[in-house]
Amino acid sequence: MKGQGFVMNSIWAIILAVVIGFAVSGLLGIVVVPWLHKLKFGQTILDIGPNWHKEKQGTPTMGGIMFIAATLIAVAVVLITDKIMGGDIVAEGIIMANAARVKLYGGILMAITFGLIGFFDDYIKVVKKRNLGLTAMQKTILQFLTCAGYLTSLALIEKPYIFIPFVGNREYWAIPVFFLFGIIVIYATVNAVNFTDGVDGLCASVTLTASVAFATCAILQKYMGISIVAAALAGACAGYLIWNWHPAKVMMGDTGSMFLGGLIVAFAFGIDCPIILIPIGIIYVIEGLSDVIQILYFKKTGGKRLFKMAPIHHHFEMSGWSEKKIVVIFSLVNLIGGAIGVALMYYGRV
Numbered sequence: 423m424k425g426q427g428f429v430m431n432s433i434w435a436i437i438l439a440v441v442i443g444f445a446v447s448g449l450l451g452i453v454v455v456p457w458l459h460k461l462k463f464g465q466t467i468l469d470i471g472p473n474w475h476k477e478k479q480g481t482p483t484m485g486g487i488m489f490i491a492a493t494l495i496a497v498a499v500v501l502i503t504d505k506i507m508g509g510d511i512v513a514e515g516i517i518m519a520n521a522a523r524v525k526l527y528g529g530i531l532m533a534i535t536f537g538l539i540g541f542f543d544d545y546i547k548v549v550k551k552r553n554l555g556l557t558a559m560q561k562t563i564l565q566f567l568t569c570a571g572y573l574t575s576l577a578l579i580e581k582p583y584i585f586i587p588f589v590g591n592r593e594y595w596a597i598p599v600f601f602l603f604g605i606i607v608i609y610a611t612v613n614a615v616n617f618t619d620g621v622d623g624l625c626a627s628v629t630l631t632a633s634v635a636f637a638t639c640a641i642l643q644k645y646m647g648i649s650i651v652a653a654a655l656a657g658a659c660a661g662y663l664i665w666n667w668h669p670a671k672v673m674m675g676d677t678g679s680m681f682l683g684g685l686i687v688a689f690a691f692g693i694d695c696p697i698i699l700i701p702i703g704i705i706y707v708i709e710g711l712s713d714v715i716q717i718l719y720f721k722k723t724g725g726k727r728l729f730k731m732a733p734i735h736h737h738f739e740m741s742g743w744s745e746k747k748i749v750v751i752f753s754l755v756n757l758i759g760g761a762i763g764v765a766l767m768y769y770g771r772v
Contacts, residue, residue: 431504431507431509431511432511432514432641432646432649435500435504435511435646435650436649436650436653437653438499438500438503439496439497439500439650439651439653440496440653440656440657441657442495442496442499442500442654442657443489443492443493443495443496443653443654443655443657443658443660443661444492444657444658444660444661445492445657445661446492446495446496446661447489447491447492447493447657447658447659447660447661447662448661448662448664449661450487450488450491450492450661451485451661451662451665451671451672454485454487454672455482455485455665455671455672458482458483458484458485458672459482463482463483463544463548481672482671482672482673483547483548483672483673483674483675483677484541484544484545484548484674484675484677484678485665485666485672485673485674485675485678486537486540486674486675486677486678486679486682487677487678488658488661488662488665488672489626489655489658489659489661489662489674489678489682490534490537490677490681492654492657492658492661492662493651493654493655493658493685494530494534496654496657496658497530497650497651497654500650500654501647501650511647511650512526512646512647513647514644514646516644518580520579521579521580522645522647523647524575525576525645525647525648525688525691525692526647526648528575528576528688529648529651529684529688529689529692530651530685530688531572532569532571532572532608532684532688533681533682533684533685533688534681534684535568535571535684536565536568536612536680536681536683536684537677537678537681537684539556539561539568539676539680540616540675540676540677540678540680540681541675541676541677542555542556543555543556543561543677544675544677555676562609565609565612565613566605566609568608569605569608569609570601570605572604572608572688572691573600573601573604573605573608576691577597577600577601581593582594582597582600583694584694584696584697585643585693585694586695586697586770587695587698587766587767587770587771588766588769588770588772589772590772591694603696604691604696607687607690607696607699608684608687608691610710611683611687611699611706612680612684612687613683614683614703614706614707614709614710615629615679615680615682615683615686615703615706616676616680616683617706617709617710617713617733618679618705618706618709618733618735619673619674619678619679620733620736621668621735621745621748621749622666622668622669622670622745622749623663623666623667623670623745623746623749624735624745624748624749624752624753625674625678625679625682626659626662626663626666626674626682627659627663627749627752627753628705628706628752628753628756629655629682629686630659630663630753631753631756631760632686632702632703632706633652633653633655633656633659633686633689634656634760635759635761635763636648636649636652636686636689636690636693636702637649637652637653638764639689639693639695639698639702639764639767640652640689640692642764642767642768642771643694643695643767645692645693647692648689648692648693651685651689652689655682655685659682662674668744668745668746683706686699686703687699690702693767695767698763698766698767701759701760701762701763701766702756702759702760702763703756703759704755704756704758704759705752705753705755705756705759708734709735710733712729712732712733712734713732713733715728715729715732716728716729716732717732735748735752
């Protein structure tokens, strides 16, 4: 039966995406890590960070190119194979096929663009041997332009709407509302993911759990293209962890963290439910809010700090938690958040 064949093909496509993503990312480390060492693309550690982080000075950065390449290769192989076999898994079972394609490829392009912004930031840091790359204004302008470009592609293909669990699809009140909401969500998510990259293995582990949740949610929403990309990213993050687990042999840099942020938020918009980022990316939310709260509290109290250090993973470091413990606990919390997100998408269908 056609329905059974579709399910079987989808399962194999997801498995293939995970396996290729993991294998390519893990194997790339054999070449990329020594290459970054040779180029002397070492990480510069902030003076305000924990003292023991100084030991990481010189660890190769820009390692994010490993899982970026692995994700893109895995997706390309799966989709090309599907096409050769006569399938169209991206649009299968979807009424608005063109919209599904725009959400998929537009989301990937947005993530790549964010990754390029991160790359320029990393490159300036490495060349000038300082921890400040692009200025805050330069980075913000580039990020806003990227957000606007992606949201424009969505607005042009169909009338923007949002899926709310237990409520259903609801159109935005007006296009300006869609753009304002979208820019805030995308900008906040990308930077929150960037904040999460501060401990060996943390950002990749948390993103792995988020990707698994989004892959599942995409299946529920019948967006198989999104599910395949999420599966590929999960595999790529797992392969990258071979090299990034404490003590890290390579760091992802802004190149990697901004790509991850862009792709994670693309998944949320790709399944028409950006608010699901709250449970599925609960650690990103906590990391981002902890930084904002710390700054506001500091200004409000005239120099006092609520946390020993922000983002919050550094607070736990300063409290005596090992990096491995932080990664395990934070990943488990995000895994629970992901399960809640999947449950909301499943039981919230109307």
